[in-house]
C-alpha cells in the first residue's frame with residue numbers, strides 16, 4: 001500500500017482508532033523511506049518530512065499520530081549519514097510497532113486488575129486498549145456483562161460488540177442516548193482515548209464526556225486505557241487538542257439535508273472529558289490518576305516544560 005493509500009484509508013476511517021492509526025502511519029513512513037531511491041542525506045530527510053506531513057494531515061485529534069511520527073523521525077533527524085538515516089528509520093519503526101503491541105498486552109493485564117469481581121461495565125466507541133482490559137478480566141472470570149453503545153454516526157459500537165461477542169462476553173448493545181438509563185446497573189465505565197492532556201483531560205469519541213457525566217452522577221468510576229503515546233506533550237504549553245469536525249453527510253444524508261436551508265448539521269468526532277471525571281488511567285507503565293499525566297509526558301515521552309519556551 002502506498003503512502004497516499006494509507007493516508008486516504010486513515011482519512012476515510014477504513015483505518016481508525018488511535019493506536020491503529022499510529023501503527024499504520026509508521027509502517028507507511030518506513031515503507032516510503034525504503035522505497036526512496038539513491039538520495040543524498042538532506043533530500044532523504046526532506047522527502048521523509050514531506051511524507052510525515054501527508055500522514056499528519058489526515059486526522060487532527062489522535063495525538064498518537066504525531067507522537068508516533070516523532071518517535072520514528074527522531075533518530076532519522078539526528079542521523080549524520082544516509083546509511084544511518086535509513087537504518088534509524090527501519091529500526092525505530094520496528095521498535096515502535098513492537099512496543100505499541102506490547103503496551104496493549106501490558107495495559108490489558110494492569111487494567112484487568114482494576115476491574116472488580118462480577119463487574120458490569122459500560123464502554124463507548126471501539127478501543128483496542130479498553131477491549132483488551134475487558135477481555136483479560138473476562139478470562140479471569142471477573143465480567144458479568146458489558147453495555148456497549150452504538151456510537152453514532154459511524155457505529156464503531158458494531159466493532160466492539162463483535163469483539164466482545166467473539167470473546168464470549170455477555171454484551172448489551174444500546175443506543176448512545178440509553179447510557180444514563182442503564183448507568184445505575186454499571187460498576188465501571190471504561191474507554192480508550194485519542195489524547196490525554198497534561199492536566200489529565202481525556203479526549204475520546206464524541207459522547208464520552210456525556211456518559212462520563214452520567215457515570216459521575218451515579219458514582220460509577222471511569223477508567224481510561226491509554227498507551228503512553230496517547231499523551232499530548234504540547235498541551236504543556238497550553239496547546240489545545242484540535243477536535244476533528246467530520247463531513248455532515250456522516251450524520252444526515254445530503255439528499256435529506258439538502259433542502260433544509262435553515263439547518264446546519266454538526267459532526268464533531270471527539271469531545272473532552274475533564275480530569276475530574278476520570279478516576280484512573282491505565283498505561284503500560286502502570287495505573288495513574290489523571291493528575292499524573294505530566295509525569296508520563298516528561299519521563300516516558302521525554303518532553304519537559306523548557307522544550308516549549
Ligand code: RUB
Pocket residue numbers: 016017018019020062124125126127128129130156191192193194204205269
Ligand atoms: C476512536 C476512538 C477510540 C480511541 C482509542 O475514534 O475514539 O476510543 O481512538 O482507540 P475513531 P484505541 O473511530 O474516530 O478513530 O485504544 O484502539 O487506540
